[in-house]
Ligand code: NA
């Protein structure tokens with residue numbers, strides 16, 4: 052009774068100086084959303100909660116894996132990181148990026164706001180991370196310098212740079228390509244000189260890295276969704292008063308939703324700009340997408356046990 | 370205040386003969402602890418680990434290894450002999466050879482220290498043989514190697530375009546082409562500098578050409594024989610360039626190809642005690658690599674504090690508060706970047722300074738292409754400016770000279786490079802002429 | 811200490827050799843048989859970390875690390891001895907921090923079951939390179955300090971041994 056009240060009183064007065072790491076630069080939607088969170092927290096706590104933001108993953112020497120490790124450990128308080136990065140902590144995170152899982156963003160939102168998002172939150176909690184909300188890096192799209200890719204056959208033998216994650220390697224092997232993992236800073240030159248033929252990334256990354264200078268074709272096949280977790284160190288969250296926890300949950304969700312909103316607006320504009328810059332952009336038909344889905348079925352057979360059947364069906368909206 | 374502690378402590382430690390890497394690390398640790406432990410010391414481990422565990426940096430060990438192999442196998446000596454028959458009879462022949470080879474390798478490598486590692490083992494001994502002091506030879510190679518990040522391909526320009534692309538419109542292709550003329554200008558400036566050093570030392574009687582050096586012009590037959598001997602070595606740039614532009618491997622991988630090629634040539638040319646020789650070569654190259662990499666690693670913690678403690682931001686705000694005259698501001702930015710380049714590596718500096726300086730540049734209406742070249746040339750100079758100049762350390766290691774002598778030896782080359790830098794700063798056409806001519810947007 | 815010399819050299823040799831073989835195999839396989847081995851990059855970069863820290867330790871023993879000796883060379887023997895001890899303490903501070911937090915980093919990665927992204931290997935196995943190397947650096951720093959003090963006592967120290 053009285054002891055609790057005392058604790059609450061002291062917790063209310065608790066001053067927080069927190070640091071948040073953002074993978075990309077200050078002009079990104081991620082950073083803009085982080086700034087919104089910072090301002091909202093400062094305003095609603097009357098300056099009691101101060102969030103210091105660091106772009107370009109500065110807090111972990113530019114390494115996103117280290118940022119996630121730091122968040123779980125508590126050396127970083129908050130981060131915006133993709134679930135693809137989280138898969139170093141647990142294989143189950145890979146489910147969110149399963150191939151051709153969602154056709155479009157309309158199918159994405161109900162899953163992350165529903166059971167799928169909740170289940171992911173539980174796994175995050177096991178790893179010491181409290182999820183405040185989900186943002187988006189966007190659907191990953193394919194670019195290449197050889198041909199307009201419309202069907203799985205078009206991919207045969209292409210050297211595609213992919214993220215260094217086992218699932219993507221298996222997937223691109225299944226699709227008949229010769230997948231490469233290469234550090235991103237070398238990708239531009241490698242594409243220019245033809246060491247590799249193509250790469251895949253969300254439109255935002257393709258646009259900001261100016262890959263249109265070295266890639267003629269882009270296929271908008273929405274093959275793998277790349278969600279962001281607005282995560283907070285769980286020990287820190289658990290140590291807070293109920294009021295503060297509620298504040299973080301509410302404002303965090305708002306900031307994450309805001310990021311999704313502006314990211315989608317920006318992406319539409321970026322696609323137009325890439326097209327204007329001379330990139331040939333192709334959106335596969337439903338039939339063609341069906342062919343791709345067919346081709347990647349073995350990945351589902353291989354990974355259902357890894358991800359967990361329940362988790363997968365939650366993400367399949369079943 | 371924190372900036373003062375960081376830099377003050379670093380200098381104090383360096384002057385007390387604490388090795389550079391340890392001075393960087395310890396001054397960073399001291400700041401982390403005094404700033405209230407907000408950033409835990411565990412950051413030191415994380416940052417030092419991630420700063421090395423980067424694929425692009427692999428060009429450094431492999432080019433160092435390739436250099437050691439070429440030296441042991443005799444490839445370097447044959448190359449020097451060939452260069453000697455071509456221009457050895459000329460007054461400053463070897464200087465031209467050094468700079469031309471440096472420009473050649475710069476067009477292969479995207480990084481400065483890797484360029485130095487690749488050419489230093491061959492060219493420093495060659496210059497010494499021609500009567501240059503070790504520190505002059507080392508300084509010429511250290512400074513010429515810095516052209517590696519000015520002439521394409523260049524990791525620095527790629528990073529610049531990506532970082533600056535958030536605020537202004539600039540393409541990597543345009544920056545690449547824009548770097549060509551400034552890179553060649555730097556090379557010319559270094560040739561002139563080395564020739565001036567030579568003639569000054571000759572007047573003082575300090576420059577003695579050793580007697581066993583062939584001063585007579587070589588005959589056509591001698592040149593042909595030397596050419597054949599040097600052929601395995603001459604093939605290296607051909608294989609590397611052909612491989613990169615043919616799309617067989619990346620610039621980083623090219624270093625590995627040079628290593629394997631050197632080993633094969635060595636095994637064909639010399640079949641005795643192969644294993645024990647390879648063992649010695651690898652161990653020697655590994656230690657040379659570690660001496661450079663531990664500095665890269667510790668410097669990244671230092672750079673991390675400069676960023677997170679907002680030291681860079683304070684400095685640039687100070688500049689804008691000081692004056693709004695564009696000519697003076699550009700001069701101040703040069704001074705700022707040169708000082709920054711003296712302490713931190715180019716890539717970290719790009720991440721720290723470009724976002725902060727861009728608003729100033731937009732305000733001054735400076736052409737973004739010119740600004741890109743301006744920043745990269747500044748940071749290239751930083752590669753051979755003491756106290757923290759990676760090229761300097763690589764060259765000092767190769768030439769086995771004292772770092773103090775090297776620091777003195779490099780001064781005329783820094784002056785020469787700064788003159789080129791001022792030309793680039795105030796004559797935009799040096800950067801924009803070629804991309805405009807070739808219509809590269 | 812002979813054993814340590816041998817150990818360091820063998821680690822350096824093997825890790826550098828394996829790095830070379832892996833990197834080269836990747837180029838060959840990609841171009842000749844159209845199979846990328848690029849996921850092995852993970853092994854290469856962690857061997858690079860091992861090489862750097864073990865090489866740093868070997869460099870300490872060989873006085874290969876870069877520093878300014880200008881002031882030091884002009885000091886008398888007493889001050890020189892003090893500076894040698896001071897320098898060693900600074901080295902111990904940095905390498906000690908790396909060792910201590912390196913062990914914690916490895917411990918945390920073990921507890922988390924953290925895996926490497928491409929190969930799915932336990933991350934801690936690869937990360938152990940850092941604390942292991944830091945441990946060697948600590949030993950070498952102490953050894954070199956003692957050696958240097960001894961040689962100064964008998965007046966044998968050659969100033970220009972340190973670059
Ligand atoms: Na270059």
Ligand code: NA
Nearest residue numbers: 710711751757
């Ligand atoms: Na420097």
